[in-house]
Each structure stands twice: as C-alpha cells, then as structure tokens.
Amino acid sequence: MIHQRLFSWSLFGVYAVLAGCQLAPQSTEEDTLKIGTLLPITGDLSQYGTPMQETANLLVKTVNACDGVLGKPVTLVSADTQTDPAQGTQAMTKLAEADRVVGVIGAASSASTSAALPIAVRNQVVQISPASTSPVFTERAEKGEFKGFWARTAPPDTFQSQALAQLAHQKGFKTVAILAINNDYGNGLVSAFIPAFKALGGTVANETRPTFYDPNTSTFDSEVNQVFKGQPDAVLLVAYPETGSLILKSAQELGKLGGKTQLIATDGMKEANIANLVGKDAQGKFIVTGMLGTASSAGGPALNAFQARYREAFKRDPSVYDPNTWDAAALLVLAAEAAKKNTGPDIRDQLQTVANAPGQEVTDVCEALALLREGKAINYQGASGTVDLNPQGDVTGSYDVWTIDQQGQLQVQDTLEIAGTESSKEPK
Numbered sequence: 001m002i003h004q005r006l007f008s009w010s011l012f013g014v015y016a017v018l019a020g021c022q023l024a025p026q027s028t029e030e031d032t033l034k035i036g037t038l039l040p041i042t043g044d045l046s047q048y049g050t051p052m053q054e055t056a057n058l059l060v061k062t063v064n065a066c067d068g069v070l071g072k073p074v075t076l077v078s079a080d081t082q083t084d085p086a087q088g089t090q091a092m093t094k095l096a097e098a099d100r101v102v103g104v105i106g107a108a109s110s111a112s113t114s115a116a117l118p119i120a121v122r123n124q125v126v127q128i129s130p131a132s133t134s135p136v137f138t139e140r141a142e143k144g145e146f147k148g149f150w151a152r153t154a155p156p157d158t159f160q161s162q163a164l165a166q167l168a169h170q171k172g173f174k175t176v177a178i179l180a181i182n183n184d185y186g187n188g189l190v191s192a193f194i195p196a197f198k199a200l201g202g203t204v205a206n207e208t209r210p211t212f213y214d215p216n217t218s219t220f221d222s223e224v225n226q227v228f229k230g231q232p233d234a235v236l237l238v239a240y241p242e243t244g245s246l247i248l249k250s251a252q253e254l255g256k257l258g259g260k261t262q263l264i265a266t267d268g269m270k271e272a273n274i275a276n277l278v279g280k281d282a283q284g285k286f287i288v289t290g291m292l293g294t295a296s297s298a299g300g301p302a303l304n305a306f307q308a309r310y311r312e313a314f315k316r317d318p319s320v321y322d323p324n325t326w327d328a329a330a331l332l333v334l335a336a337e338a339a340k341k342n343t344g345p346d347i348r349d350q351l352q353t354v355a356n357a358p359g360q361e362v363t364d365v366c367e368a369l370a371l372l373r374e375g376k377a378i379n380y381q382g383a384s385g386t387v388d389l390n391p392q393g394d395v396t397g398s399y400d401v402w403t404i405d406q407q408g409q410l411q412v413q414d415t416l417e418i419a420g421t422e423s424s425k426e427p428k
Contacts (some may be wrong), residue, residue: 003181047273066366070340129154130321148340244269331380338353
C-alpha cells in the first residue's frame with residue numbers, strides 16, 4: 001500500500017520508483033558474474049545430481065584460477081530441485097529473485113525444467129540444462145516462448161527415441177512393450193519412440209495404452225505384470241535409478257526376467273551402480289546382467305582433458321551427465337566474457353557466438369577466455385560434444401549403447417550417430 005507522503009515526492013522521485021518496478025537485467029557489468037545450479041541433490045535423480053553439482057563447482061574453480069570472468073571471480077549459488085517440479089519452481093524463484101543470478105545450470109529432469117523455465121524467462125535468466133531431453137522444449141522454443149533464454153547440452157529425446165528404435169531393430173526385436181515414468185521425460189520419449197520403431201517395421205505391443213507409473217509410487221507389481229503380458233520381445237523401461245531399480249526388483253520377484261523378453265533402458269537408468277541398486281538373484285547373479293540401454297554419448301573434443309581433470313579432483317570417473325554439466329557452465333562463462341557484461345540478455349545474445357562457427361576452435365575453457373579477452377572469436381568444443389547450438393537451443397549428438405556385464409559393470413558396446421530425421425550407425 002502506498003503511503004500518502006509518496007505524493008509529495010518530486011517528479012524525479014516518482015519516476016525512480018516506477019523504474020525500480022520494471023524487470024531489469026539481473027546485474028551490471030561492474031558486478032561479478034553470478035550463476036546458479038538447479039540440480040537434484042536429493043530424490044530420484046540424486047545419483048546424477050551430486051556429481052553434476054561437483055562438476056559445476058570444478059568448472060567455476062577452474063575459471064577462477066585463470067582470472068575469472070571480466071577480471072573477477074565467478075560466484076556459484078546452488079539449489080536442490082529434489083527431483084520434484086514444485087520444489088524446482090521454488091528453487092528457481094530463489095535463484096532468480098533472491099540470489100539474482102544471471103544464468104542457471106539445470107535442471108536435470110524435464111519436469112523440473114519445465115516448471116522452472118517460465119521463472120527464468122520472466123527474470124531474464126539464461127537457463128542451460130545438461131540433462132533435460134524432452135522434445136517439448138524444442139516445440140516451445142520454436143513458438144518463441146523462451147525468448148532465447150533456454151539451451152541444453154544434451155540432445156532431445158526425439159534423437160534418443162531414434163537410437164532406441166535402431167537398437168531394437170538391430171537386435172531383431174519385432175514387438176516392444178513400454179513401461180515409463182509418468183512425467184515430461186517419460187511422455188516425451190514414449191511419444192517419439194512409437195513412430196520411430198514403427199517406421200522400422202516394429203510393433204509396440206501396448207501402443208494404444210502404454211504402461212505409465214507414478215514416480216511417487218513404491219510398489220510396481222501391477223505395472224510389471226501389465227507390461228510383460230504376452231511376452232514381448234523386449235520391454236522398454238523409461239525410468240530413473242531409484243524407481244527403476246524397484247521396478248526391476250519387482251520384475252525379478254514376479255519371475256518376469258530371464259525369459260525371452262529382453263530389457264532395454266534409457267539414459268535415465270545409465271547409472272554406474274545400477275547393478276548393485278537392483279541386486280542379485282537367488283543364484284548370486286546380478287539381476288540386470290545383459291540389460292541394454294542408450295544414453296547420449298560424452299564424446300566431445302574436450303572429453304579426455306575433462307576426464308583427467310575430474311579424476312584428479314574426485315578420484316573417480318565422471319557420471320553420465322557430468323561432461324554436459326561442464327559444457328553448460330562453460331557456455332555461460334564464455335558468453336559473459338564475450339559480451340563484456342554480466343547480464344542475462346547479454347549472455348543470451350552471445351551463446352550462439354561462442355558455441356558455433358565461425359571462430360577459433362578451442363577446447364580448454366581458460367584458453368577460450370584468454371582468446372575472448374584478446375578480442376578474438378571462438379568456437380567452443382566441449383567435453384560432451386561440439387555443442388553447436390541451433391536456434392531452438394538444441395544440440396545434435398551420438399548415443400552410447402550400454403549394457404551390464406556379469407560383474408555388474410556398466411560397459412559401452414557401441415555408438416549410434418543420430419542427426420534428427422536421419423541416422424547412421426558407426427562402430428565405436
């Protein structure tokens with residue numbers, strides 16, 4: 001409520017108040033660059049979220065050791081989505097409106113990203129997801145909903161669906177039944193997989209009514225019985241590790257595994273510890289031995305250097321979306337340096353410039369910053385890929401075909417190259 005004394009202010013004062021009510025870029029060029037992470041430190045995706053957070057921390061530490069951005073250290077503020085869209089909305093609101101970050105790395109799940117994006121756009125915050133793969137974001141970007149404040153370093157599920165369809169076709173599977181998490185991620189993958197597999201001559205056994213499960217459910221016997229009915233050649237499981245492992249335990253207990261039906265999983269289940277999460281059968285063998293899956297490859301020009309840096313810092317191998325997280329953070333800092341300003345709109349305007357040709361190809365983020373300080377154009381080549389961004393903020397990519405061996409180790413068998421509507425297979 002406006003107090004009466006407001007009306008005695010000078011005209012200048014009134015204009016100042018009105019100006020303060022307008023949306024404005026979140027920081028000025030005199031400020032340090034402040035970015036945030038919006039990642040699942042807890043919840044169904046916490047196996048990915050914690051190492052992704054550590055990767056973002058490592059990128060910022062690396063950048064600050066080579067003079068930061070615009071001569072000042074980068075500040076990183078972290079927020080936990082808890083793998084929950086409602087919590088993701090609150091976390092993004094805090095990052096954008098209280099912490100006043102200008103860029104955000106995240107979210108991981110497509111549902112959390114979808115909930116957070118309107119807040120980012122409204123506050124002119126650039127949001128780059130390392131892992132949200134729903135095709136819906138491409139459609140919304142084409143409609144202009146995001147005003148350029150959105151990008152991702154993992155390709156959309158329209159591409160992964162083609163990889164899954166290719167894999168099923170190559171393995172000779174004629175019928176596939178689908179069991180998927182009921183959220184943006186699951187719905188997007190299912191809607192894209194069905195036509196892709198049918199185009200290759202396959203049949204989706206439950207096409208008219210794919211089996212979806214509630215991510216908040218803890219028992220899955222009904223869903224498992226439904227999807228394995230009729231013994232399809234394969235069951236496609238679109239899930240995250242926490243609930244996916246429970247589903248596979250249920251399938252084992254119900255006697256659905258070990259027969260003619262093969263398991264195929266998506267990137268959400270590509271977790272190095274998945275064999276231990278699911279457990280062993282009565283004979284002491286890992287239940288998920290032989291399971292196949294696809295996941296976006298981390299095969300960019302900067303991959304080897306990133307892996308070495310990560311292992312030195314954490315004494316372990318990076319997780320599936322860590323290279324994508326490194327690249328998302330790198331694009332934010334490079335775009336800010338190229339813009340010579342630390343505001344969301346200026347960073348947005350430079351994303352395509354630092355990610356795409358023309359410009360000198362460079363893989364090291366510190367070298368890239370040095371070139372930008374010299375006024376030179378760059379074409380950043382990332383750890384997850386070349387990270388060339390199209391106008392919708394998407395990257396194309398290749399997909400690993402992974403499996404679990406008898407020792408419970410996750411192994412990459414092959415690579416599928418996917419480029420939108422056309423694809424070709426190249427051995428790894």
